[in-house]
Amino acid sequence: MGEPQFEIREMTIDDFPEVHKLWMTIKGFGIRTIDDSKEGVERFIKRNPTTSIVAEADGKIVGSILCGHDGRRGCFYHVCVAEAYRKHGIGKTMAVAAMRALKAEKINKVCLIAFKDNEIGNCFWKSVGWTFREDLNYYDFTLNEENITNFNK
Structure with missing residues (x-):
């Protein structure tokens, strides 16, 4: 395959079926039962309507980033590109x-977890x-035990 022609655009909830299908092909990806459901992603996109991104090539979505912010710092989630x-x-x-997109919303720093x-x-x-970063520790606390993370093999 030569250099693929691709287009980058904002993600919409209409992209969810194809994006979710892509996520399921990514080895090691942790998919949460609630947060990564259609309803969870729709809630995220409504809160952050201009910052999540998809890449399209050959008539399909081949990459995605869920991206949002809290008014102070941006965060990338589920960054992936199809293996091919x-x-x-x-x-x-x-x-x-x-x-x-984050800079347009006056966000000055972005983070991610790998x-x-x-x-x-x-x-x-x-x-x-x-x-x-080696100068900090990351902590989290589960508020909803039903939001289970399953890892793709």
């Missing part, structure tokens, strides 16, 4: 588009200039 479309600049182009064993993702983020 990697190493063609799609991930970097999506990240830049999402960061531009699982330690996600070697491909960690190498990617370091290669495009993101800083690995």
